[in-house]
Amino acid sequence: AQSVTQLGSHVSVSEGALVLLRCNYSSSVPPYLFWYVQYPNQGLQLLLKYTSAATLVKGINGFEAEFKKSETSFHLTKPSAHMSDAAEYFCAVSESTMNRDDKIIFGKGTRLHILP
Amino acid sequence: EPEVTQTPSHQVTQMGQEVILRCVPISNHLYFYWYRQILGQKVEFLVSFYNNEISEKSEIFDDQFSVERPDGSNFTLKIRSTKLEDSAMYFCASSERLSGNTIYFGEGSWLTVV
Numbered sequence: 217a218q219s220v221t222q223l224g225s226h227v228s229v230s231e232g233a234l235v236l237l238r239c240n241y242s243s244s245v246p247p248y249l250f251w252y253v254q255y256p257n258q259g260l261q262l263l264l265k266y267t268s269a270a271t272l273v274k275g276i277n278g279f280e281a282e283f284k285k286s287e288t289s290f291h292l293t294k295p296s297a298h299m300s301d302a303a304e305y306f307c308a309v310s311e312s313t314m315n316r317d318d319k320i321i322f323g324k325g326t327r328l329h330i331l332p
Numbered sequence: 333e334p335e336v337t338q339t340p341s342h343q344v345t346q347m348g349q350e351v352i353l354r355c356v357p358i359s360n361h362l363y364f365y366w367y368r369q370i371l372g373q374k375v376e377f378l379v380s381f382y383n384n385e386i387s388e389k390s391e392i393f394d395d396q397f398s399v400e401r402p403d404g405s406n407f408t409l410k411i412r413s414t415k416l417e418d419s420a421m422y423f424c425a426s427s428e429r430l431s432g433n434t435i436y437f438g439e440g441s442w443l444t445v446v
Contacts, residue, residue, distance in 0.1 A: 252437070259439035260375070260423060306375060319365060319388060320435055324374040 218243040220290075220307045222323035230331045235279075235294040237326050239307030242288065249290040250308040250320060251281055260306065266290060277301070302330045334358040336438035338424050344444045345414055353409045353441045355424030364407045365425040365435065366399065368392065375423065381407065414445045 223238040241247055251263040264275025271283040281292045290307060304327050310320040337356045345351050357364050366378040380387040381399055396418075398410045407426075411418055421440040427433045 250434075260437040262434055262436070265434060319377050319380050321377065322367075322375040 218247060218309045218321055220249075220309045220321065220323040222305075222307050222326050224326050225324065226327045226329065228329040228331055229297045231299055232296050235292070235297045235301065235328065237292040237305050237307075237328065239281075239290045239292065239323060240288050241290060241307075241309045243309055248310045248320075249281075249283060250310075251275065251279070251290075251292050252306045252308060252322075253277075254304040254306065254325075256303070263292070263305070297328075297330050299330050299332070302328055304328075334436075336424055336426055336436050338422075338438035338441050340441055341439065342442045342444070344446060347416060347445055348413050351411045351414055351418075351443060353411075353422050353424070353443070355407045355409070355438060356405050357407055357424065357426030358428075358436055359405070361426035361428050361436075363387075363427045363429070363435075364399075364401070365427075366409045367423040367425060367437075369421045369423065369440075370417075371420070378409075378422075411443075414443075416445050419443060419445045 219242045221240045229235055249266040252260045253263050254260050263279050264273045264281055266273045266283045274280045279294045281290050283290050304325045306325045307323040308320045339354045364381040367375050368378050369375045377390050379389040379393045379399055396412050400408050421442050423440045424438045425435045427435045
């Protein structure tokens with residue numbers, strides 16, 4: 217069964233600094249991978265997704281993630297953090313089959329804190 | 333932009349009462365989901381629904397829970413005889429098709445059982 221592991225339940229970075237949120241996945245077949253963001257008191261918003269095309273995926277708000285099969289990783293990065301990036305970030309995986317049970321599985325989330 | 337809408341945004345209910353959470357998925361989507369997020373914990377899959385039947389359900393989704401698509405637009409989650417531990421944010425989601433297609437989430441319904 218597929219799963220994702222997010223390293224670090226809390227990450228703090230200074231405004232303007234690099235953001236790096238780590239995600240490793242486990243999947244028996246080539247995965248589809250996602251990053252969702254949850255701002256305080258709001259729902260889940262898709263940041264970006266990997267679906268076996270380019271390994272470097274660009275998303276909204278300046279975020280990007282790189283799929284590395286050899287490392288089973290899909291880390292999320294942003295060159296320069298902004299105060300508005302403070303939120304909970306969830307890595308998620310689904311298996312790339314035509315199985316009708318193709319749900320996505322979320323990691324435990326990483327709360328990103330931006331320091332002024 | 334089309335979006336998944338959920339009602340109510342917040343409901344407080346007494347233990348033992350029945351609750352129905354409502355969702356209107358994106359109109360051309362065929363696959364529907366409910367997820368749950370207990371405060372401070374990760375988002376957990378509850379159930380997926382396609383072609384008017386449950387496709388898959390997690391171990392959380394026991395006989396206390398049921399889902400229904402009573403008409404062409406609504407998708408509901410019913411929780412019978414609520415327990416304190418059912419207090420959580422419940423997210424409805426929908427997608428157009430399988431195989432990595434984006435799943436769009438609603439804003440969530442916050443259920444508080446007292």
